[in-house]
Amino acid sequence: MTNRLAIFDCDGTLVDSGANICLAMEECFARADLPVPAPERTRSVVGLSLVEAMRAMLPGAEPQVHAALAEDYKHTFQRLRGRGLVEEPLYDGVSELIDELDRGDWLLGVATGKSDRGLSLCLDHHRLSHRFVTLQTADRHPSKPHPSMIETAMAEAGAVPETTVMIGDTSYDMAMARAAGVLGIGVSWGYHAREELLAAGADYIADHPSEIAELVSSLR
Numbered sequence: 001m002t003n004r005l006a007i008f009d010c011d012g013t014l015v016d017s018g019a020n021i022c023l024a025m026e027e028c029f030a031r032a033d034l035p036v037p038a039p040e041r042t043r044s045v046v047g048l049s050l051v052e053a054m055r056a057m058l059p060g061a062e063p064q065v066h067a068a069l070a071e072d073y074k075h076t077f078q079r080l081r082g083r084g085l086v087e088e089p090l091y092d093g094v095s096e097l098i099d100e101l102d103r104g105d106w107l108l109g110v111a112t113g114k115s116d117r118g119l120s121l122c123l124d125h126h127r128l129s130h131r132f133v134t135l136q137t138a139d140r141h142p143s144k145p146h147p148s149m150i151e152t153a154m155a156e157a158g159a160v161p162e163t164t165v166m167i168g169d170t171s172y173d174m175a176m177a178r179a180a181g182v183l184g185i186g187v188s189w190g191y192h193a194r195e196e197l198l199a200a201g202a203d204y205i206a207d208h209p210s211e212i213a214e215l216v217s218s219l220r
Contacts, residue, residue: 003107007109007110007136012191014122016088022039097210111149145171151180
């Protein structure tokens with residue numbers, strides 16, 4: 001029997017970390033004497049791996065600038081966490097959705113642009129680490145929308161594209177789902193607009209976590 005696997009993005013899907021990401025981006029750009037990006041610009045690159053995000057923010061800059069900004073962003077975020085300024089609350093309904101999928105014998109995974117450390121801290125804080133059988137991060141994969149994260153998650157969980165769904169809030173998540181040949185469910189409570197999710201290949205859009213269990217019920 002092939003397992004059913006529901007893979008979640010983290011930032012903007014499971015947790016609302018937008019304010020933290022914008023603050024860290026503002027601080028590292030200011031430290032580099034670069035114009036501070038507007039919050040909507042930062043939110044547009046959430047989900048990409050850090051170097052790719054910096055490349056999207058500053059397409060005309062040299063690769064070493066992107067790498068330096070990415071490294072400083074990581075240290076900035078760690079400093080913010082150390083000062084108690086990082087909050088990553090679960091979106092309303094997410095905990096209940098995880099419970100419902102678990103009762104329905106779904107295996108759960110995460111595919112995120114976070115680092116291993118960042119994801120571990122986030123899931124541990126919400127006591128969710130034990131709920132996921134596969135965790136894929138930017139530390140071990142090409143940036144979204146490359147399908148590597150989904151492909152590895154399926155291999156680890158014993159799932160196939162026909163029994164796998166990717167749930168995420170960005171166009172990168174939906175393009176990754178399309179590249180891996182799995183069902184893509186976009187969520188409207190995150191950082192990319194509904195139109196962007198649909199243009200990237202979303203099969204469905206959910207406006208609340210409670211809708212997702214019904215949307216995936218056809219995957220048997």
